[in-house]
Structures are given as structure tokens and as C-alpha cells.
Amino acid sequence: VDVFAINQNEVCAEGEIGTLKRVIECAKTTLLVLTPWHDPGVIRRVWCLAETMWTLQLEGTGCVLRVALCTKEKQSLLAALRSEHPEGLTAASVLESIFQIDAAKAEATQKRDADMIFGWIEEQVEGGVHELNMRVKDGLRAALKQAVRAEAEAPGNQADDKLMIGAGRYFSDMGDNFDGALEYYGRALRIKEQAHGKVHISSAATLNDMGRVCRRKGDYDGALEYYGRALRIIEQAHGEDDSRSAITRTSLG
Helix, strand or coil, rough: CHHCCCCCCCCCCCCCHHHHHHHHHHCEEEEEEEECCCHHHHEEEEHHHHHHHHHHCHHHCEEEEEEEEEEEHHHHHHHCCCCCCCCCHHHHHHHHHHHHCCHCCCCCHHHHHHHHHHHHHHCCCCHHHHHHHHHHHHHHHHHHHHHHHHHCCHHHHHHCHHHHHHHHHHHHHHCCCCHHHHHHHCCCCCCCCHCCCCCCCCHHHHHHHHHHHHHHHHHHHHHHHHHHHHHHHHHHHHHCCCCCHHHHHHHHH
């Protein structure tokens, strides 16, 4: 965005920041293209972080922050959610990509630009750089949540149990959308039951996942139900003395 408001051939003048904010307000939408999605370069640039922060500050005027992935990055994200990524990335990596954000380490081509922006943040934003970190992380969490849901809801992915499990794990790890986690785990379970029947061993892990989510949200009756179903399947397949039966029995308390 700054290319439309800032002279790119010299150090930014303080007055140009106001021009940049007006450009953001007029545009209404700030688009972050995450490349790669698990370590996006835009987050390491102080100007991009500043533009993200200003967009979030201007939400009351109708400004929105959106995240976009190119086709290659979408396929990479899907592979991570399915636990099939060649680099070993998983659903947990989506959250890790947010946790690693550190606005204080962002850089600019001109060091004076970085010093000026960080000085402005400390003076004008309550909480300073720490608040910038939290606001940017919250914005990206919301945007990535929408991206994960969009992939899981895509018509061609409705029978993909691995993707549904990855989406369930992502929403569970988020810690603020346990109902969403149960929704996707439930879809994965139905796909498995349709393919293998209701007492197939492949369903036990998903039932255990659903039990853990219920326990985390305080639904202990639901947790007991899912853990109990998982235990009966495991015992039927491997016997009561199998270590997997013992682990599930421990979860039952």
C-alpha cells in the first residue's frame, strides 16, 4: 500500500504517514498475501505491519483486513491440514506461524523508516509494540480461521476425512471455537463410518479427539460418551489389555 503514498526513492517524511493512512481508509480493504503461509514475508516488514495495524484501527470506518493465498500456498496449507506436507508441517503449524510473529524484529529498507514507525507506535498506540503484536496476531488468527474454513467447506473437499480432522485439530488448538472443532471432527467421523462402519478402528482416534474437545469445553457428559465409544471399538479390535485401551480408559477417569 505504501507505494501509493510514500516516495520510494528517499526516507519517508513524517507527514507521509498520514497520507498512507488516508489511502488505507479510502481503499477499505488491506490484503495480506501470505507467501509462504507458514512464514509470511509481509509480517517481517515494518511497513506491512504498520499498514495491518492501521487497517485494524480503522475497522470502525468499514476497513477490513483480508488474507489471500496463491494456489501453491493453498495446496501447501491443505497438505499441512491433512498431515501430508513434505516438510512435516501440520495443522499446529498454522498457529505456530502466528505465534512466531514479533513486530519488534520487523525491518525496513531504510532504518530511519523503522525507527520513525516504531516511535509513532510507542507514542500513539496504547500498549506500543506489544499491542501491535497482539492486534496483528488477532487479525491473522481470524483471517486464517476463515481460510481454513473456506478450504474445508469447498465442494470438492466434503469427503476428505483427513482435511476435516486437520480443520478440527486447528479449531481445537485455537482454544476459542470448540464447537467448530466438534463440527469438523464429526464430519470426519461420519465419512469414516460411511466407509467402514460404525465400529471400525479408524473411528476410535477421532472419537478420542472429540472426547478431548468436550472435556476442554467443560462438557464432561459428552466427553464420557465419546471416550466410551472409542474404548469399546479399541477393546473389540485389540483387547482390554492393549495399551491403547489403557490410554482411553485413563481419559475416562
